[in-house]
Amino acid sequence: MPSEPHAGTPVATAGKPPGQRGEDVIHNIGYRNYEGARLGRRYARTSLFQQSLRGAYGLGRSAKSKVLPMILFAVMCVPAAIVVAVTVFTKAKEMPVGYNEYVIIMQPVIGVFIAAMAPQAVSLDLRFRVVPLYFSRPIERSDYVGAKYAALAAAIFVFTATSALILYVGALLAKLDFGDETKGFALGLVCCLVFSVLHAGIALAVAAATPRRGFGVAAIIAVLTIPYMLVNALQAIVASQDNDPAVGWLGLASPGSLVDGLQSKFLDGKHSFPGGPPDLTGAQASAYALLTVLLIAGTYALLLRRYRKAGL
Amino acid sequence: MIAIESLTKRYPRVTALDRLTVGITPGVTGLVGANGAGKSTLIKILLGLSPATEGGATVLGLDVAREGSAIRERVGYMPEHDCLPPDVSATEFVVHMARMSGLPFTAARERTADTLRHVGLYEERYRPMGGYSTGMKQRVKLAQALVHDPKLVLLDEPTNGLDPVGRDEMLALIRRVHTDFGISVLVTSHLLGELERTCDHVVVIDGGRLLRASSTADFTKSTPSLAVEVTDTDAHPDGTEALRAALVAAGLSAQAPGAAGAPGAGHLLMVDATDESAYDTVRDTVIELGLGLVRMEQRRHHIAEVFHTDSGAGASDAGDGAAAAAPAGVPAAHDRELQPQKGGSGDAV
Numbered sequence: 001m002p003s004e005p006h007a008g009t010p011v012a013t014a015g016k017p018p019g020q021r022g023e024d025v026i027h028n029i030g031y032r033n034y035e036g037a038r039l040g041r042r043y044a045r046t047s048l049f050q051q052s053l054r055g056a057y058g059l060g061r062s063a064k065s066k067v068l069p070m071i072l073f074a075v076m077c078v079p080a081a082i083v084v085a086v087t088v089f090t091k092a093k094e095m096p097v098g099y100n101e102y103v104i105i106m107q108p109v110i111g112v113f114i115a116a117m118a119p120q121a122v123s124l125d126l127r128f129r130v131v132p133l134y135f136s137r138p139i140e141r142s143d144y145v146g147a148k149y150a151a152l153a154a155a156i157f158v159f160t161a162t163s164a165l166i167l168y169v170g171a172l173l174a175k176l177d178f179g180d181e182t183k184g185f186a187l188g189l190v191c192c193l194v195f196s197v198l199h200a201g202i203a204l205a206v207a208a209a210t211p212r213r214g215f216g217v218a219a220i221i222a223v224l225t226i227p228y229m230l231v232n233a234l235q236a237i238v239a240s241q242d243n244d245p246a247v248g249w250l251g252l253a254s255p256g257s258l259v260d261g262l263q264s265k266f267l268d269g270k271h272s273f274p275g276g277p278p279d280l281t282g283a284q285a286s287a288y289a290l291l292t293v294l295l296i297a298g299t300y301a302l303l304l305r306r307y308r309k310a311g312l
Numbered sequence: 313m314i315a316i317e318s319l320t321k322r323y324p325r326v327t328a329l330d331r332l333t334v335g336i337t338p339g340v341t342g343l344v345g346a347n348g349a350g351k352s353t354l355i356k357i358l359l360g361l362s363p364a365t366e367g368g369a370t371v372l373g374l375d376v377a378r379e380g381s382a383i384r385e386r387v388g389y390m391p392e393h394d395c396l397p398p399d400v401s402a403t404e405f406v407v408h409m410a411r412m413s414g415l416p417f418t419a420a421r422e423r424t425a426d427t428l429r430h431v432g433l434y435e436e437r438y439r440p441m442g443g444y445s446t447g448m449k450q451r452v453k454l455a456q457a458l459v460h461d462p463k464l465v466l467l468d469e470p471t472n473g474l475d476p477v478g479r480d481e482m483l484a485l486i487r488r489v490h491t492d493f494g495i496s497v498l499v500t501s502h503l504l505g506e507l508e509r510t511c512d513h514v515v516v517i518d519g520g521r522l523l524r525a526s527s528t529a530d531f532t533k534s535t536p537s538l539a540v541e542v543t544d545t546d547a548h549p550d551g552t553e554a555l556r557a558a559l560v561a562a563g564l565s566a567q568a569p570g571a572a573g574a575p576g577a578g579h580l581l582m583v584d585a586t587d588e589s590a591y592d593t594v595r596d597t598v599i600e601l602g603l604g605l606v607r608m609e610q611r612r613h614h615i616a617e618v619f620h621t622d623s624g625a626g627a628s629d630a631g632d633g634a635a636a637a638a639p640a641g642v643p644a645a646h647d648r649e650l651q652p653q654k655g656g657s658g659d660a661v
């Protein structure tokens with residue numbers, strides 16, 4: 001930290017009014033104008049992205065803020081490591097869980113991570129009214145929203161993709177088929193990406209609605225879990241009555257089942273809907289894809305609208 | 313520096329700015345108005361953050377409606393409200409804000425260290441800002457507005473919440489932002505009195521309309537007056553009155569403002585000092601009467617007096633806001649009167 005007084009050339013020390021107080025002695029060190037580069041909006045946006053992404057894991061923040069993300073990160077990875085260990089030692093021909101499946105199974109843990117991180121990314125700025133300071137600088141609303149959105153999506157992606165990576169490394173250690181596993185891993189990463197972007201949008205839209213961090217956390221957990229549990233329950237009821245198409249349609253109603261259906265159709269996975277295999281129909285698949293795109297665009301638009309007022 | 317042309321801003325229920333036309337030149341300019349006069353609204357429009365309903369403005373030659381981003385790169389802004397997250401240190405916060413203004417990381421750190429030192433924040437800058445005093449917070453807010461070395465800073469009520477000493481320090485600092493740093497300043501306040509030492513120019517707005525814009529020197533009348541305070545003696549139980557009578561007899565104009573009932577001014581006598589000989593006359597008269605001279609000092613008329621007569625017309629939209637400003641102005645002018653004043657402090661630099 002360059003905290004020492006600089007010996008640089010004072011630009012203007014003359015014309016100073018007679019000292020008012022003792023500390024003027026220190027004030028006397030001349031002011032220096034800044035002649036260096038001004039990197040503009042894009043740089044500012046990237047810096048905000050980096051800062052927010054690091055902030056999600058508590059980096060560059062107090063030790064206290066690192067605890068929760070690190071614990072959750074460990075909770076997310078340990079089962080993957082166990083799966084790997086089991087596969088290697090039992091010399092199984094196949095992983096007990098697929099890459100996509102793992103993300104769907106671990107949703108509760110990911111949900112807690114998202115619920116904790118999204119409010120921290122936006123609520124603090126709203127609560128302590130830092131937002132006007134951002135907008136008093138060259139960046140625009142879309143830069144702020146875009147950087148925050150991308151940062152949270154990246155944080156969730158790192159969170160989910162790391163365990164996929166552990167599974168992949170494990171699969172290679174267990175000498176499973178390289179081609180199959182690489183393809184599965186690649187599709188798994190796509191699944192993580194879709195999951196991350198969709199969930200980041202929903203979580204931020206909810207978090208930005210309130211400057212109260214506690215409310216934000218609770219509201220996000222509610223939005224991610226309650227519909228998911230409802231969908232699961234309804235699907236189970238419907239499935240027991242042999243009404244297969246309804247199971248697929250019901251899956252649209254929660255973010256978790258939405259990603260589940262998508263990956264089963266487009267990413268070569270198996271969905272965990274009650275009632276088992278029948279795949280989504282073509283119409284259903286289009287509806288899943290369309291809704292996902294709409295949700296991502298919609299939450300982004302909602303965020304932009306949210307900050308139209310916040311700058312003032 | 314800033315050119316404002318018949319600028320109007322209407323909110324659904326109020327007209328915050330009403331056909332405001334005024335030019336602001338380099339230097340330190342005070343923007344004065346009661347609560348709700350439209351000061352903050354004007355600043356937001358100048359930053360290009362809020363569109364004008366009618367009219368327009370340019371800042372540093374850039375149009376506020378079209379070139380907001382370019383304006384904000386060259387201008388610094390200190391909001392009137394709190395804007396500091398409590399869990400980060402001043403250093404981290406200001407570095408981050410410098411990067412948001414486009415400064416590369418190394419430059420951001422260097423400028424942060426420099427700027428925090430210039431505003432008078434030392435060891436405490438590594439501590440979380442949640443524990444800062446109001447004075448320290450105001451300094452950090454000022455630092456984040458200066459860190460990218462703007463051409464102009466817009467300071468919205470920087471003395472808000474400060475005690476008299478803190479206020480004087482902040483005002484001195486603002487003066488230095490121009491004299492030492494070469495940065496022009498537009499500073500708002502609802503106290504006209506506190507800006508007279510700091511500002512070269514003063515713009516007074518009321519209910520969104522321009523009330524007056526002129527140099528600070530024009531606001532202060534040119535005839536200096538002498539404030540004299542004397543003790544009472546057995547021979548003269550009311551020394552102030554005895555002196556007043558004697559001075560009037562000697563051909564000077566002297567009034568005791570205390571007679572009008574202003575508290576704390578009971579023993580003050582204001583004498584118009586038309587020329588140097590007035591000092592001698594006062595001194596000789598005091599000696600002749602055998603009174604003790606407590607103090608004798610030169611002072612100029614405060615612009616607050618001008619403001620009071622002007623704003624007597626009342627605000628239209630501001631309603632009770634205007635009423636609230638008057639009592640706020642009185643104690644300010646008043647506590648200034650209780651302080652010894654350095655000669656010529658009202659002069660514009």
Ligand SMILES: Nc1ncnc2c1ncn2[C@@H]1O[C@H](COP(=O)(O)OP(=O)(O)OP(=O)(O)O)[C@@H](O)[C@H]1O
Binds near residue numbers: 346354
């Ligand atoms: N976003 C807004 N929506 C509606 N009305 C507003 C808004 N912002 C300001 N106003 C109104 O505009 C008027 C001017 O407000 P402004 O904040 O500019 O005053 P000010 O001079 O800064 O006052 P203060 O000294 O209290 O800070 C007020 O009547 C206020 O109620």
Ligand SMILES: [Mg+2]
Binds near residue numbers: 351353392
């Ligand atoms: Mg204001």
